[in-house]
Amino acid sequence: MASVSVLDELKKAQILELLEQGKRVDGRALDEARELTIETNAIPKANGSARVRLGDTEVICGVKIQPDRPFPDTGDRGIFMCTAELLPLSHPTVETGPPQPPVIELARVTDRGIRESHMIDVSKLVILKDKSVVGVFADNVVVDQDGNLFDACSYAATAALLVAKTPKWDWVDEKPTLVEGEETPLPIETIPVSVTMGKIGNHIVVDPNGDEWASMDARVTITSDSNGNICALQKGGSDGFTQDEINQCGEISVKVGAKIREKLKAAQSGSQ
Amino acid sequence: MDNKRKYVIPGDVVTTGPFRPEQNVILEGNKIISTTIGISEIYDDSVRVIPLTGKYIPKINDLVIGKVISHTSLSWELDINSCYVGFLPAQDVFGRDFSAHADELSSKLASGDLVAARIANFDRTRDPLITISDRDLGKIDSGDLVKISPSKVPRLIGKRGSMIQMIEMATNAAVTIGQNGWVVVSCETPEGLLKAKKAIEMINEKAHVANLTDQVKEMLEIKDES
Amino acid sequence: MGGRDATMVLLDENGIRCDGRKVDETRRIMIRAGGLKNADGSAYIEFGDNKILVGVFGPRDVHPKHMSNTDTGILRVRYHMEPFSVGERKNPAPSRREIEISKVIKEALEPAVMLEKFPRTAVDVFIEVLQADGGTRCAALTAASVALADAGIPMRDMVAAVAAGKVADTVILDVNNEEDQAGQADMPIGYMPSLDKITLLQLDGVLTPEEYKKCVDVGVKGCKIVYELQKKALNDKYFGNGGD
Numbered sequence: 001m002a003s004v005s006v007l008d009e010l011k012k013a014q015i016l017e018l019l020e021q022g023k024r025v026d027g028r029a030l031d032e033a034r035e036l037t038i039e040t041n042a043i044p045k046a047n048g049s050a051r052v053r054l055g056d057t058e059v060i061c062g063v064k065i066q067p068d069r070p071f072p073d074t075g076d077r078g079i080f081m082c083t084a085e086l087l088p089l090s091h092p093t094v095e096t097g098p099p100q101p102p103v104i105e106l107a108r109v110t111d112r113g114i115r116e117s118h119m120i121d122v123s124k125l126v127i128l129k130d131k132s133v134v135g136v137f138a139d140n141v142v143v144d145q146d147g148n149l150f151d152a153c154s155y156a157a158t159a160a161l162l163v164a165k166t167p168k169w170d171w172v173d174e175k176p177t178l179v180e181g182e183e184t185p186l187p188i189e190t191i192p193v194s195v196t197m198g199k200i201g202n203h204i205v206v207d208p209n210g211d212e213w214a215s216m217d218a219r220v221t222i223t224s225d226s227n228g229n230i231c232a233l234q235k236g237g238s239d240g241f242t243q244d245e246i247n248q249c250g251e252i253s254v255k256v257g258a259k260i261r262e263k264l265k266a267a268q269s270g271s272q
Numbered sequence: 273m274d275n276k277r278k279y280v281i282p283g284d285v286v287t288t289g290p291f292r293p294e295q296n297v298i299l300e301g302n303k304i305i306s307t308t309i310g311i312s313e314i315y316d317d318s319v320r321v322i323p324l325t326g327k328y329i330p331k332i333n334d335l336v337i338g339k340v341i342s343h344t345s346l347s348w349e350l351d352i353n354s355c356y357v358g359f360l361p362a363q364d365v366f367g368r369d370f371s372a373h374a375d376e377l378s379s380k381l382a383s384g385d386l387v388a389a390r391i392a393n394f395d396r397t398r399d400p401l402i403t404i405s406d407r408d409l410g411k412i413d414s415g416d417l418v419k420i421s422p423s424k425v426p427r428l429i430g431k432r433g434s435m436i437q438m439i440e441m442a443t444n445a446a447v448t449i450g451q452n453g454w455v456v457v458s459c460e461t462p463e464g465l466l467k468a469k470k471a472i473e474m475i476n477e478k479a480h481v482a483n484l485t486d487q488v489k490e491m492l493e494i495k496d497e498s
Numbered sequence: 499m500g501g502r503d504a505t506m507v508l509l510d511e512n513g514i515r516c517d518g519r520k521v522d523e524t525r526r527i528m529i530r531a532g533g534l535k536n537a538d539g540s541a542y543i544e545f546g547d548n549k550i551l552v553g554v555f556g557p558r559d560v561h562p563k564h565m566s567n568t569d570t571g572i573l574r575v576r577y578h579m580e581p582f583s584v585g586e587r588k589n590p591a592p593s594r595r596e597i598e599i600s601k602v603i604k605e606a607l608e609p610a611v612m613l614e615k616f617p618r619t620a621v622d623v624f625i626e627v628l629q630a631d632g633g634t635r636c637a638a639l640t641a642a643s644v645a646l647a648d649a650g651i652p653m654r655d656m657v658a659a660v661a662a663g664k665v666a667d668t669v670i671l672d673v674n675n676e677e678d679q680a681g682q683a684d685m686p687i688g689y690m691p692s693l694d695k696i697t698l699l700q701l702d703g704v705l706t707p708e709e710y711k712k713c714v715d716v717g718v719k720g721c722k723i724v725y726e727l728q729k730k731a732l733n734d735k736y737f738g739n740g741g742d
Contacts, residue, residue, distance in 0.1 A: 008339050008417060009384035043629050045547065046582040056535045060628060062582020085590060088576065089553025089624040091536045096576060139581040139590070141626070143551065144535050279737045281729060282610075282647050283655035283692035298612075298654065305692060307612060307652040309736050324736050326650020327538065327557065355557035355619045396617050397568075423650070480737060 007214040015215050019203040026209065031252055033195075033207035036260065038155065038267035040163045048164020048186075050267070052156040055209055056146035058090075061138055061156035063164040065186075067127060067176035068135030078125025079135040082111035084142065084153045091145040109234045110140060110153040110194075113223035117192035117231040119161065124187040128171040136161070136186065147213035150221045150234075154194035155264065161186060162268040191264055192231065193257035194223040197249050199241060204249060206256055220246070222253035226261065230254065276314045280306035286319050287312075294320035310423075311480075324480065328354045328422040328452035330391045330400040335409075337417070337450035338402065340385045345372045348381055350389070350402055353422065353452040358389070358402040365404065386412040386456065388448055412448075415458035418469055420476035422453035427479040428472060435475070435485065442492040443468040467492060506680050509666035516676050524660060524672040524720060529641065529731040531648045537624075539649025541731065543641040546674055547631035550638050552645040556621035557613070565620075571613030572620045575604035577638055579627040599635050600625075606639050606659070606688040606698035612652040621651055632675035633661050639688050639698060644728050648735070655690035657697055658725040662687060662717035664703060669712045671720045683709075687717035691725045 015025055024030065034055035043049035048063035068079050084107035088094045099107070114120075125134035138160055140153040168182040198208035198216035208216055218237035224230050230250060235241065241249070280286060284306045286297060293299045296308045297319050306312060310321040328336075330352065338350035338358050350358035363370045365380050381387065388409045393401040404410050420428065428449060429436050440447055445459035445468035455472055459465035471488050478484050508516050515521065525546030534540035537553035560566035577600040581588045603625070613621060623646065625638045636659035643657040663673035665681035673684050683705050688698025696718070705713060 007384060008386050009382070010386055010412065010415065010417060012384065014416070043549065043582055045585075045629050045631070049582065060580075062580060062628075064582050064587035066587060083581070083590070087553075087578075087624065087626055088622070089534060089537050089540070089551065089555075089626060092538075092555050092558070137581065137587050139587075141580050143626075146535065279733070281656065281732045282653035283690065285692065296652065300654075300693065305654065307654060308650060309647055309732055323650055325539070325648060355559070355616055357559065396615065 007211060011211055012215045015212060016201055019200055019205070024205065025211065030203060031206045031256060033151075033256060033260065034209065036155065036263055038159050038263060040159055040267050040271040046160075047166065048160045048162075050156050050159035050163070052152055052159065054148060054152040054155065054207065056144060057142075057148060057152045058144040059140050059142050059149070059152040059156040061140045061153070061160040063160045064137045064139070065164065065166045066135055067132055067169050070126075070130065070133040075130030075133075076123060076126060078120075078122040078133040080115060080120055080122055080138075081135070082114055082138040082140070082157050083107050084110050084140040084149070086142045086145075086149075090142045105234075105236070106149055106153060107140075109150055109221055109232075110157060112234075113154050113194045113221075113232045114138070114157060114161070114192055117223060117225045118189050119158070119192050121187040121189050125166075127169050127176045132169075132171060132176045134166060134169070136164075136166070146210040147208050148196050150196045151194050151207060154192070154223070155260070158192060159264055159267050162188065162191070162264060163271045190225040190227070191261050192223050192225050193260045193264065194221050194232070195253040195256045195260070196221040197252060199237070199239065199245065204245060204252070206252060220249050222249060224254045224257045228254050228258070278312045279310075280312045280321055281309050282307055286321065287314060290317075292318040294318045296321035296323055323423050325421060325423055328352065330354055330356065330358075330394040331451070332391050332394055334391045334451040335449075336389055336391060336402075336452040337412070337448065337454035337456055338387050338389050338452075340381050340383050340387070342383060343377045343381070345377065348377060350387070352389075352400065352402070353419070353450075353454055354400070356399050358391075359399045360387075360389070360402040360404065364402075381411060386417060388412055388450070388456070412456055415446075415448075415456040416465065416469060418455045418457055418472050420453050420455060420472060422451065424476050424479045425449060425451055425453060427484070428455070428475050430485075435488070438489070438494065439468055439471045439492065442494050443471070447472075506676060508677055508681055509668055509670075513668075515665070515670065517674060519672075521668055521670045522716065522719075524723060525674060527724065527727050529644060529727050531644050531731040531735040537645075537649075539645045539647070539651070541641040541644035541648060543637050543644075545633060545637035545640070546672075547629060548627070548634055548637045549629040550634065550641050551626045551628060552638065552641040553624045553626075554621065554642075554645045554649040554651065555624075556649065556651065557616040557619035558622070560618065560620045566618045568617055569614070571616035571618075573604055573608055573611055573613065573623070574620055575600050575607065575623045575625065575642070577603055577625040577627070577635070579630060579634075583627045583630045599638075602698060602700065603635060603639050603642060606657055607642060607646070609695060609697045610643070610653045610655050610657050610690055611646060612654060615652065621646070621649075630675075632673055632678045633686065635698075636660050636686050636688070640724055640728060644731055647732055655692045655695075656725060656728050657688050657690055658721040658728055659686065659688040659698055660717060660720040660724050661685060662713040662720065664705060664709060664713070669709055669716055671716050683713070685713045685717060687714065687721060689718055689721035691722055
């Protein structure tokens, strides 16, 4: 079997034809994302978790928080790491084995979107400077695929971090020791939201579904924070964007991002 | 459900006694056991189970919808929604004087193209052989592809074609049903197209429901002439 | 597997276990057939606090070709735990434990699946443990069986599984995490109810010959209970609105 799904030509032609009329196959507007459902604390034993459905794309993120050694040059800051994995049950073309470049890109883009926004104030995650800090790990697993894994992973990780509770550790007898019964939310500074746009012909579509993803010539993922500032960006695909298109994408990402931020906030308060 | 038909899952005993095991059942001692999720049927002297799930298993002469995945200089490979890939030799399209040097396969069929095809030959030792050389077969130029479970195809066709004819007449759509569960729908009006697709999807989801025909009629807004 | 943990009461004077269950009671089990859009078959199980998702693809082409078998299809099983599924974050790379469990589950399913009709193909079973709490391999095997049926893979029988064990010198059914850590024996059992065959069996711990027989007996009875829930899961999805 080919390692890339072949989109049938009829579907591709149909997508382009509808776009020429300003329409999409599933009836959405060009700047409209699919239905987003966020279930927080889907994995109760993790420190935080969320199960996100964006259309038929589904991602689960589990946050684990545990003591760790700091990086050598940043002894006054905790550790944050975000990963992403495509589970083989998510699509027939996923192979087991070491991650391929597209998955590595997915993981790093998701990580950067959250890290560069300074969502978590890692300076507040220190147990003993230079010796012991709190490590926050957000691990995304893609469970079902229908296009736009970038945004689904971003929303799952962000939602999981928003509801995560971190335990408290004291430095006792030369090691970090858990203090029972003292759990607090993570120090959250902002809520980053990524918005991915695909370019099909001369049209920009927000949140491409599986068929649109296979038809698009290029894509861009833009992350904005609660102040409406853009903090991370990744362009992908084998074609290019004009300057106008890139500017347009920047504006769309902030506008659409604001709406999605409201959903993330609602999920956060819904779980309290 | 009369007592000759039962819902079964793998391992369920359909019946005991001197029956001949046919499709999707096995004989264990004197018990006839289902090997799949489905509806069991007992005839005069044989037992079978009609599966409600599972991939398409090619049968000679079946009409299928296929999608071109790739080609060599001598043949195309088709995805026919089965565990085996369909094999369409160049001679089938170019004729017996086909020449690998002179004739370019992608000029006739390229990756991503959909075709209406027939299973010319198949046994477990080799990939199914496909033909598109009949009048009603060949490349599909227009229409929407709807994918349903192959096990629901008989329900979509209906007794002597009654279900699919009802849908075509109510919507003015033309529907080509592949035994492999791939269905192509085309219609002059977008409303008719949407209705026809909805009807097909409804049958795929509710094939086991008793009054499905009435539900489809209602959805298509067909008035009874009574 | 340690010996007795003096601080945890695994069985009190009324015969009640540490999570409130009686000795022959399973944890709460919920099984759902289907649920994934792209997999050919799928199932989700909650077995106590275990949460496990299974996806099946196949029969399908085998790559690389030299791994395929010209006489019969092959079964491949991958049991994998997510980093967030256990107490301390787990490295995503497959551990030796996961590899062994993958093999054991494959060999528990092989007697059930009938792949002679699909030479040169493979059936892939992908097990993902989202949250673990003792007895994951039994829950995984149970869900895998449902996912295979959901995919339409021909099977002689379903395979149901649960672990029997021993705490405080008493044979129990369905060992949870604390009982596995601090108890005296843990015996996971996988069983085909129609054919009356045990296809998964392992043991950790010390049992007298009588306790051994009792464990197997308790385990098989437990598997029959689990089987009823597998049946219910498939009935709910396929025969939803009752009879025809």
